[in-house]
Amino acid sequence: TQFKVLGQPTSIGKIFDELEKPFFEDFAKSTGLDVSANYNPVDTTGIKDAEGLRMVKSGLFDIVSLRFSPISRDAPIALGIDLVGQNPDYKSAKQSTELFLPEVKKVFEASFNTKLLGVWPFGPQVLFCKPEVASLTGLKGKKVRVFDQSMANFVDSLGGTPVPMAFPEVQQALQRGVIDCALTGPSSANAAGWPEVATTVIPVGFSMAFNGYGMNLDRWNTLSADQQAAMQAAFDTLDAKIWKRSEELYDEAMRCNSGGEPCSLKSYSLKVMKPGKADFDAVKKALAANSFPAWQKICDASTEGCSAAWMKTVGKAKGL
Amino acid sequence: MDIQTVAIGFAVMLALLLFSLPVAAVMTITGVVGGALLYGLPLVDSMGSVIWGVLNDNVMTAVPLFILLGEILLRSGIADRMYEALSLWLGRLPGGLLHSNIGASALFAATSGSSVAAAATISTVSLPALTNRGYPVRRSLGSLAAGGTLGILIPPSVNLLIYGSLAGESVGRLFVAGIVPGILLTSLFSLYILVEAKLFPGHEREMSQISWSDRFQSLRYLVGPLLIFMIITGSIYTGFATPTESAALGVVGALMIVIVRGRMSLDFLGQCFVNTARTSGMILLIITGAFMLNVTLSLGGVAQAATDWVASLGLSAVGLLIALIAFYIILGMFMDVLSMMVLTIPVALPIIKAAGIDPIWFGIFIILMCELGLITPPVGMNLYVVHGVRADNGPFRDVALGALPYVVLMIVFALILIVFPGLVTWLPNQMHS
Amino acid sequence: MKLISNIAAWIFGAGLVGLALFVTADVIARKFFGLSFEGADELGGYVLAVGAALAFLVALVVRAHMRIDVIYARLPVAPRAVLDWVSLFTLTCMAGLMVWLGWKMLRDSMAYHSSAPTPWATPLAWPQGVWLSALALFFLITAGSLIIATRDLVRGRWREVNARFGSSAEKDELDAELADLKRRR
Ligand code: NA
Ligand code: NA
Numbered sequence: 007t008q009f010k011v012l013g014q015p016t017s018i019g020k021i022f023d024e025l026e027k028p029f030f031e032d033f034a035k036s037t038g039l040d041v042s043a044n045y046n047p048v049d050t051t052g053i054k055d056a057e058g059l060r061m062v063k064s065g066l067f068d069i070v071s072l073r074f075s076p077i078s079r080d081a082p083i084a085l086g087i088d089l090v091g092q093n094p095d096y097k098s099a100k101q102s103t104e105l106f107l108p109e110v111k112k113v114f115e116a117s118f119n120t121k122l123l124g125v126w127p128f129g130p131q132v133l134f135c136k137p138e139v140a141s142l143t144g145l146k147g148k149k150v151r152v153f154d155q156s157m158a159n160f161v162d163s164l165g166g167t168p169v170p171m172a173f174p175e176v177q178q179a180l181q182r183g184v185i186d187c188a189l190t191g192p193s194s195a196n197a198a199g200w201p202e203v204a205t206t207v208i209p210v211g212f213s214m215a216f217n218g219y220g221m222n223l224d225r226w227n228t229l230s231a232d233q234q235a236a237m238q239a240a241f242d243t244l245d246a247k248i249w250k251r252s253e254e255l256y257d258e259a260m261r262c263n264s265g266g267e268p269c270s271l272k273s274y275s276l277k278v279m280k281p282g283k284a285d286f287d288a289v290k291k292a293l294a295a296n297s298f299p300a301w302q303k304i305c306d307a308s309t310e311g312c313s314a315a316w317m318k319t320v321g322k323a324k325g326l
Numbered sequence: 327m328d329i330q331t332v333a334i335g336f337a338v339m340l341a342l343l344l345f346s347l348p349v350a351a352v353m354t355i356t357g358v359v360g361g362a363l364l365y366g367l368p369l370v371d372s373m374g375s376v377i378w379g380v381l382n383d384n385v386m387t388a389v390p391l392f393i394l395l396g397e398i399l400l401r402s403g404i405a406d407r408m409y410e411a412l413s414l415w416l417g418r419l420p421g422g423l424l425h426s427n428i429g430a431s432a433l434f435a436a437t438s439g440s441s442v443a444a445a446a447t448i449s450t451v452s453l454p455a456l457t458n459r460g461y462p463v464r465r466s467l468g469s470l471a472a473g474g475t476l477g478i479l480i481p482p483s484v485n486l487l488i489y490g491s492l493a494g495e496s497v498g499r500l501f502v503a504g505i506v507p508g509i510l511l512t513s514l515f516s517l518y519i520l521v522e523a524k525l526f527p528g529h530e531r532e533m534s535q536i537s538w539s540d541r542f543q544s545l546r547y548l549v550g551p552l553l554i555f556m557i558i559t560g561s562i563y564t565g566f567a568t569p570t571e572s573a574a575l576g577v578v579g580a581l582m583i584v585i586v587r588g589r590m591s592l593d594f595l596g597q598c599f600v601n602t603a604r605t606s607g608m609i610l611l612i613i614t615g616a617f618m619l620n621v622t623l624s625l626g627g628v629a630q631a632a633t634d635w636v637a638s639l640g641l642s643a644v645g646l647l648i649a650l651i652a653f654y655i656i657l658g659m660f661m662d663v664l665s666m667m668v669l670t671i672p673v674a675l676p677i678i679k680a681a682g683i684d685p686i687w688f689g690i691f692i693i694l695m696c697e698l699g700l701i702t703p704p705v706g707m708n709l710y711v712v713h714g715v716r717a718d719n720g721p722f723r724d725v726a727l728g729a730l731p732y733v734v735l736m737i738v739f740a741l742i743l744i745v746f747p748g749l750v751t752w753l754p755n756q757m758h759s
Numbered sequence: 760m761k762l763i764s765n766i767a768a769w770i771f772g773a774g775l776v777g778l779a780l781f782v783t784a785d786v787i788a789r790k791f792f793g794l795s796f797e798g799a800d801e802l803g804g805y806v807l808a809v810g811a812a813l814a815f816l817v818a819l820v821v822r823a824h825m826r827i828d829v830i831y832a833r834l835p836v837a838p839r840a841v842l843d844w845v846s847l848f849t850l851t852c853m854a855g856l857m858v859w860l861g862w863k864m865l866r867d868s869m870a871y872h873s874s875a876p877t878p879w880a881t882p883l884a885w886p887q888g889v890w891l892s893a894l895a896l897f898f899l900i901t902a903g904s905l906i907i908a909t910r911d912l913v914r915g916r917w918r919e920v921n922a923r924f925g926s927s928a929e930k931d932e933l934d935a936e937l938a939d940l941k942r943r944r
Contacts, residue, residue: 182565346831374860574782599772607818
């Protein structure tokens with residue numbers, strides 16, 4: 007049987023080319039079931055990624071690669087695994103998913119008829135600056151490109167000016183000094199040539215940019231128990247591979263951006279500002295003082311008990 | 327989906343279009359019916375988010391803003407004065423006022439996003455003078471029709487915006503990429519007029535001598551348009567503003583010029599608003615239909631089928647582009663260029679990317695194909711407009727034949743761009759390093 | 760209908776000018792004072808969504824929706840009128856479809872309490888509600904026109920159908936341009 011799949015945008019790069027696309031293109035081999043996939047990257051369809059959950063629910067697609075930041079428009083609870091400041095590194099990202107993903111799954115099933123099969127992070131979204139900025143406190147008075155509201159709040163709290171801007175325009179804007187700094191993953195930055203125009207990078211992850219796979223629940227229920235187990239196992243394997251690859255890619259891109267070896271991407275000579283305790287404290291403080299309260303309001307309005315559940319799990323682990 | 331089904335679907339759609347059904351509706355019907363047949367009703371459901379996605383898009387907001395900008399410059403009479411000023415400067419060159427036609431078209435192009443109104447204005451202002459001086463009628467009409475096409479190549483350009491949005495390319499870079507080809511094509515047109523006037527004199531009456539003080543006096547009419555051009559292109563090139571922001575700056579700048587010149591009135595604003603709404607409504611409805619169709623095309627694997635088919639032909643990149651020129655010339659004869667763009671880009675783009683062609687370069691190439699479509703009969707918007715303006719009720723073939731040399735020039739120019747792609751890509755690449 | 764269309768055009772135009780002023784202020788503030796109002800992007804999106812729906816309406820009333828009339832222009836008046844009616848019918852269907860889909864969008868946005876991931880955190884139901892109203896107005900005008908056209912067609916008044924709903928966009932536009940040029944000079 008065939009599954010209609012809405013995938014990542016093609017522009018994502020290696021995770022798309024090496025893992026997700028082959029996984030679905032040879033869906034029978036990946037799952038060990040008698041299945042195939044009609045796989046469409048989201049950017050070739052004209053459908054916006056913010057519509058991911060609505061796509062699964064409508065049943066147009068059986069499986070959708072869900073980008074958590076955009077879909078949090080419809081399901082704010084999805085951000086609970088990745089509030090700004092919650093995950094400065096991969097270890098805390100793993101912990102966040104273990105603690106809070108069950109809550110997210112519940113809401114996806116109840117409100118969006120969606121079975122969440124797994125999640126993985128693109129990787130730490132870090133700060134690239136053109137003027138030399140030594141630490142996060144140095145952002146005071148700087149114009150910083152952000153791509154969602156919680157980052158904007160955080161930049162604001164550091165005394166910077168958040169500037170929302172489309173990804174393709176960022177490189178020029180950095181070059182011409184329209185903005186001073188910009189946030190993204192180091193491999194996206196590498197591919198878009200940001201290090202050409204920036205001078206420094208501060209490797210503190212503002213967030214992890216999660217992605218997940220959702221399957222239409224009705225479709226899921228047509229599978230037998232054995233088939234469900236096989237399907238889940240296949241996605242678990244894919245997730246594990248992507249988690250690992252994501253971390254490797256992050257390390258390599260950081261290395262390449264700063265002229266290190268070995269490097270299979272474009273090599274640049276950015277200065278890496280070693281984050282100090284003050285930086286990690288700033289990020290943690292932002293979580294308590296900034297991103298959690300902002301999210302709390304929106305999430306509780308949409309899902310009852312949302313923020314309380316977060317406090318009991320992630321909040322407790324972080325000592326909030 | 328196989329290539330035969332694609333070809334049949336395309337033929338059905340073309341037939342509906344030729345039977346004068348609204349372009350936007352035809353694309354929507356094809357998208358919805360095709361999608362429902364392939365995927366069932368959920369596909370139609372999902373198109374709601376596509377419509378909202380297209381229309382709630384800050385990049386697309388630049389489309390009505392640039393149209394409004396052109397309207398303001400036109401309705402306030404700035405464009406008329408511009409033509410008169412240029413005719414004082416260029417009127418005595420061999421080929422005379424024909425250069426003013428091209429020059430004024432290019433200058434207006436640099437401040438406005440689309441072309442019909444500009445072609446109408448410049449034709450109306452210039453044709454009486456051209457007739458009085460005894461210019462050969464075909465040459466006059468041809469230069470007006472061809473000059474009018476520059477509007478979509480020289481930034482700002484609504485067509486480039488739409489290309490950027492469909493192709494996911496930076497609109498800023500596309501605009502900057504249009505500058506050098508725009509200047510070169512304008513020069514090529516002028517060069518042709520010069521050569522033709524030398525080889526085959528048209529025996530028009532020379533313009534009387536114009537004093538230098540008159541000429542310099544006239545320059546003030548060029549200040550406004552140049553200022554607007556600097557604001558838009560400068561702010562994009564320097565990264566000072568995004569294309570949408572630059573459009574907003576342009577609109578505010580133009581309104582200020584109108585206020586300073588004492589031409590602001592409610593009547594004037596009403597005129598601008600109605601015309602902007604009219605043109606924007608037409609364009610945006612087509613774009614909405616195109617995006618709905620695009621969902622079906624991509625889920626149906628049409629682009630993939632076409633890409634595979636083209637790959638099976640084993641063409642080289644150059645061979646592919648030459649084939650595309652032929653394809654677009656034929657399509658452009660029968661189709662309006664906006665429809666042609668939105669219909670072909672989603673399918674053509676994967677093909678050219680697979681062939682290793684730069685999508686920014688291809689954006690300019692597509693625009694050039696659209697320019698061709700504007701002046702090839704039987705469906706050629708600029709031909710209609712210029713023909714409609716002439717007062718002597720001469721035959722349509724005058725303008726069609728008059729534009730023919732420019733068709734040839736544009737094809738030659740497209741070949742030049744294929745041989746020297748740097749003409750397009752050099753300037754946008756300077757934006758980085 | 761002319762009146763509704765004029766009002767729609769004014770709302771549309773005023774919205775664009777307002778947006779242009781806001782964006783200009785934002786760009787200048789960002790460049791020279793290092794502060795951003797935030798939300799110019801978002802506002803631009805809403806202005807376009809609502810403005811587009813109004814502009815569809817204006818374009819309909821002035822018969823500007825693009826039709827390719829190579830063959831059409833060479834036909835006698837009766838088949839032309841039939842094609843005019845079919846064209847109007849397809850546009851009505853398209854408008855109806857957009858209203859239906861827009862309603863589903865709005866319903867979902869309300870059900871999920873969706874809000875824009877932006878500084879304003881606008882509940883999506885607001886802009887989508889206004890957008891849907893504008894689309895509904897567009898649909899009402901198309902449907903009203905279709906009723907008139909059907910009546911005329913049934914009574915065999917080809918010329919009326921043709922004059923009211925026919926495609927003569929270029930000719931109309933040109934006439935308007937020429938009239939306006941006279942006014943300017
Ligand atoms: Na232009
Ligand atoms: Na043509």
